[in-house]
Amino acid sequence: MTSRPSIRSRAPKAGSAITHRVMVANYGDNLKPECLLRSALARERFSFRINRRPIPEVRCKADLVFTRARVCVFVDGCFWHGCQRHFSCPRSNSDWWLEKILATRSRDRRQTAQLRSRGWKVLRFWEHEVKNKPAYVVSAIANAVRSKRARSTSSKSEVAHPPLELPNPLHRAVHLEHHVFAEVHR
Numbered sequence: 001m002t003s004r005p006s007i008r009s010r011a012p013k014a015g016s017a018i019t020h021r022v023m024v025a026n027y028g029d030n031l032k033p034e035c036l037l038r039s040a041l042a043r044e045r046f047s048f049r050i051n052r053r054p055i056p057e058v059r060c061k062a063d064l065v066f067t068r069a070r071v072c073v074f075v076d077g078c079f080w081h082g083c084q085r086h087f088s089c090p091r092s093n094s095d096w097w098l099e100k101i102l103a104t105r106s107r108d109r110r111q112t113a114q115l116r117s118r119g120w121k122v123l124r125f126w127e128h129e130v131k132n133k134p135a136y137v138v139s140a141i142a143n144a145v146r147s148k149r150a151r152s153t154s155s156k157s158e159v160a161h162p163p164l165e166l167p168n169p170l171h172r173a174v175h176l177e178h179h180v181f182a183e184v185h186r
């Protein structure tokens, strides 16, 4: 992109108590659905690694990695990954937050594509899906692992986010919409 300073270097100062609260609250929430998934899958006698890089060449850690089946699972936090239903932008430093979330989504898509091109099945779920429909998520993962084991060649059944649309708070950021979101949508 441009030669602007990195998003991290432009992060709001810690002096913003609201920003800090948002970050802490959302981080805490992100952890819970993953635990739920792990125990449900362990009960079904699946074995998997937690919070690991599926392959060294792609710099990202998946929440669950089924090495033999080459299936990896990401649980995307509704806040950090900009879920359309639940993302609400903090009022202060909103431009910075929007840019950060859009960059995260762009990175998600890039990493997903990199893993898929190397023969991995990539499942991405929203945090709210894991919370609200855990049985659906568990069975989607179980089916993916079993079918990869059975050497199914179908690649059309991959679970992915629906097409990205502008969440409401993002409508305001017209300049971001053009420069950043266009890239995400590709």
Ligand SMILES: [Zn+2]
Binding pocket: 078, 083, 084, 085, 086, 087, 126, 127, 128, 129
């Ligand atoms: Zn959500």
